[in-house]
Amino acid sequence: MFRRKYTILLITAIGFTACSTKPQTITVSQNSGTIQPMKGPITAPIKEEILIKNNPNLGTRVSVPKNRPTLGIKVLDSNEVTSGSELNGEIMERMPFPADEYSRLKKTGRYTISGKIYLQSSINDEKITDKKLKLYLNPVTSYSQQWYQQSYLGGYKLSPVDKRLNNYLKVDYTTDGGEFRFFGVPRGEYYLIGQISCGEKCGFSKRKSTRLVKEISVGSNVSDIELMKIVP
Template identity: 45%
Template structure:
């Protein structure tokens, strides 16, 4: 048994069972050192415009972590989700998400709150419950923005990634542009889903 400690306003111990790694369990496919849980606390581009860093008083409260919802999620899978991550800049040119982190986050009431309030609404959220880590899958894109997730359990997910863009996107300095979309996989299905956004 391995113990991970996530730090923040409140310190919480999180246990991930590595005994079952040979069974291809969801959490075993993700290296905790590669996951930045702050990726699930805010919508980077919009929130940078709305709030100053450290403005804790204006962070939106999260709903209680729904343990029963997460306990019903599939933990073993054979599905594949692959595609490319990129944005179209102000000149309709493609800017790829080169060597960037991407996540699959199962759709639950907890992740739906993040999607609606933070991703769509631009609000900064309180820190994500560290138990969320057990249900995320992580990958990274290559230099051309191509990515793939393997061993995905059947279900619906938010596919989340970030593209860096600067002056070509109308910013004075380099910004992280968050992109999220819904994706569903069933059984051994291979789903092709690009993660993309047009800047206006």
């Protein structure tokens, strides 16, 4: 009987001690060496733009045609090539007359330049020419090069020419068959210039003037020059 009471008291004491024990917190620390999964590079979406609007460093946005032509280059159709005033509506200022450059040119020489001027029809290969067509030999200088590049090739209309140029031009008129002949030409480089007016015979809807220019070099007598153009 005494042993039974002692056992009950012992169990009660152990239970009370266990309940009164202060709880402890166990902290589990992660291994700092754990390898984190790598993230791939972030790729920003690409937008097809030529220039960004309202950005002063890049300029103004322009639209891209569907056929994606080369930017900044305009290809003119043969029907679009016209006079400078019609092409751009402005007159370009001609450079000052270079009197020193022209003073070094000889006005007379001993060479003869001859040939023929005509237009050739692309339809039937007919050669179209006329009599009394006026032709010029214009010495190649910085002054005439401006005219050749900007007016003849570029299509711009230039301000009036300096009348002093007339002292250095050579002029001739064609025969019935379109032949021409210049006498007493000095050695040098020249623009040979002529103009033919033609209409339906040349394939044009109405009569128009076609200017012809050819650069030639004179160091001896030059013959059989063909100043021509295929039309329309």
